[in-house]
Every structure is written in C-alpha cells, then in structure tokens.
Amino acid sequence: MDTKTSVMEETISGAIIRRFFEKLENNLAVDVAIVGAGPSGLVAAHDLAKAGLKVAVYESKLAPGGGTWGGGMLFNEVTVQNDAAEILHEFGISTRQYDGQYHTVDSVEMASGLIFGARKAGAVIFNTVKVEDIVMHDGVVSGVVINWNPVARLEMHVDPIVVTSRALIDGTGHPSEIVNKAVHKAGVKIDSPTGGILGERPMWMADGERTTVANTKRLYPGLYASGMAANNTQGGFRMGPIFGGMLKSGRRIAQIVIEDLAK
Numbered sequence: 225m226d227t228k229t230s231v232m233e234e235t236i237s238g239a240i241i242r243r244f245f246e247k248l249e250n251n252l253a254v255d256v257a258i259v260g261a262g263p264s265g266l267v268a269a270h271d272l273a274k275a276g277l278k279v280a281v282y283e284s285k286l287a288p289g290g291g292t293w294g295g296g297m298l299f300n301e302v303t304v305q306n307d308a309a310e311i312l313h314e315f316g317i318s319t320r321q322y323d324g325q326y327h328t329v330d331s332v333e334m335a336s337g338l339i340f341g342a343r344k345a346g347a348v349i350f351n352t353v354k355v356e357d358i359v360m361h362d363g364v365v366s367g368v369v370i371n372w373n374p375v376a377r378l379e380m381h382v383d384p385i386v387v388t389s390r391a392l393i394d395g396t397g398h399p400s401e402i403v404n405k406a407v408h409k410a411g412v413k414i415d416s417p418t419g420g421i422l423g424e425r426p427m428w429m430a431d432g433e434r435t436t437v438a439n440t441k442r443l444y445p446g447l448y449a450s451g452m453a454a455n456n457t458q459g460g461f462r463m464g465p466i467f468g469g470m471l472k473s474g475r476r477i478a479q480i481v482i483e484d485l486a487k
C-alpha cells in the first residue's frame with residue numbers, strides 16, 4: 225500500500241489515465257460504432273457485443289440512457305408491450321403486467337439495466353463524447369469523427385479524432401444526426417422513398433409502434449439507423465412514452481448488422 229499521500233495521488237491519477245487510454249486505443253477501429261446510448265442503441269450494443277463483435281457506443285451526455293430516464297413527462301415509469309418486456313427480462317430488468325397487453329417498468333431500473341447489460345455484454349461506452357461527423361471512404365460510411373461534448377458546447381476550435389467502423393448505427397433519436405450528416409454533408413441517397421430524410425410525423429401511438437421495426441434498416445453502405453432516428457428517416461409517426469418499438473428496433477438493427485458483416 226502507498227503510504228505517502230503524494231505517491232497515492234500519482235498512482236490513482238496514473239490508473240485512470242492508463243486504463244482510459246488503453247480503452248480508447250483498443251477501440252480506434254471497431255466493427256460497429258453506435259451513436260447514442262438510448263434504449264435502441266443500448267439493446268443493439270448488447271446484442272452485437274454478445275455476437276462477438278467489437279462495439280463502441282458514443283453518448284454525448286454524461287449519463288447514457290437517452291430518453292428512458294424521464295418516463296412520460298418526468299413520471300418515471302415507462303410502458304412496453306408484452307413481447308418487448310421479454311427483452312427487458314433478458315437484461316434482468318423487472319416489469320409489471322398492466323391491462324393484459326402492456327408492462328410498466330421503473331424508468332431508472334430500465335435505463336440503468338440497459339446500460340449495465342450492454343456494458344456487461346462487452347460493448348464499450350464512451351460517454352460525454354459527441355460524434356460530430358462521419359468518415360466516407362470510396363462511397364462507404366466508414367467511421368465516426370469524435371470530440372468531447374463540452375468542447376462542442378463551448379464552441380472551442382479543437383480538432384477531433386477519428387474511429388473507423390465496419391458499420392455505423394445512428395441511434396441519436398429524434399434528430400437522426402448521423403443520417404443528416406450523410407445526406408446533407410456527404411450528399412448520399414439513403415434507402416427511403418425519396419432518397420432523403422422524410423422527417424418524423426406527429427403522434428399516432430399505434431402506427432408509430434407498428435412501423436418502428438419496419439423503419440429499421442440499412443440506409444446506405446456502412447450506415448444504419450435504429451429507434452427514433454430510423455423513424456425520422458422514413459417519416460414514421462411518433463409514439464410517445466411506449467418503448468417496445470425502441471427495444472425491438474435495437475434488436476432488429478443488430479440482426480441486420482450481424483448478417484451484413486458476416487457476408
């Protein structure tokens with residue numbers, strides 16, 4: 225044990241720095257980069273890592289979990305359909321049956337359980353890191369351009385660093401930030417009825433939930449979207465505080481990426 229305070233301080237700082245940079249260096253080239261640690265991104269991260277792929281998740285906020293924590297209007301309960309409750313149970317998250325077709329979940333248990341599950345499956349989560357751009361190599365989306373979110377928030381002129389990926393999943397929720405970069409900056413035509421981003425439509429819970437999984441697909445070589453980002457690209461309706469579609473979308477995009485990367 226270190227007896228001198230100064231030696232202990234050096235050891236503790238060194239431990240953090242060495243371990244962090246080891247993690248960063250080990251993930252400079254990944255199989256799958258996921259932008260956004262919301263429910264869809266976390267389920268995708270869990271399934272992809274469980275399938276043996278190298279997965280890095282980038283989350284601009286300090287706390288991963290996306291829109292899960294707030295339940296509906298800050299009432300910290302979330303709802304899911306019966307079939308999606310099974311996904312939560314796989315993560316060890318408890319649910320309570322409600323009205324035959326639905327389950328309620330404590331949103332704090334759901335957010336923390338999804339984060340823990342993704343991490344334990346082997347996905348690495350870089351929080352407070354914003355993906356500010358994509359990498360394009362010969363017409364294929366090939367990675368992410370990352371910087372500290374506080375640097376972006378303070379508009380500091382600091383150049384980013386780059387991580388390459390075989391597949392990039394936009395799990396950024398409503399704004400589909402990454403697909404936006406691909407369409408508006410790289411000028412690519414995505415797999416949508418117009419080749420562009422159709423934009424999210426207003427509230428229609430049943431339809432939004434019905435189409436979320438169908439909206440979850442490969443959009444362009446190397447580029448995929450899950451959850452609300454997938455809905456935004458395809459002009460899907462929003463569905464409010466029911467999260468079954470998000471969980472199933474995360475699972476679906478993981479399956480698609482696993483199949484594509486095995487080709």
Ligand code: 48H
Pocket residue numbers: 259260261262263264265282283284285288289290291292353354355356395396397398401450451452453462463464465466467470
């Ligand atoms: C790094 C980023 C960046 C960036 C954003 O919104 P999310 O929870 O995502 P989903 O799609 O898994 O879940 C959507 C759900 O929470 C929701 O909003 C629903 C069901 N709404 C229905 C309705 O009607 O309103 O999480 C996205 C995450 C967030 O944590 C962002 O901070 C993060 O992505 N993020 N991270 N780099 N450029 N942009």
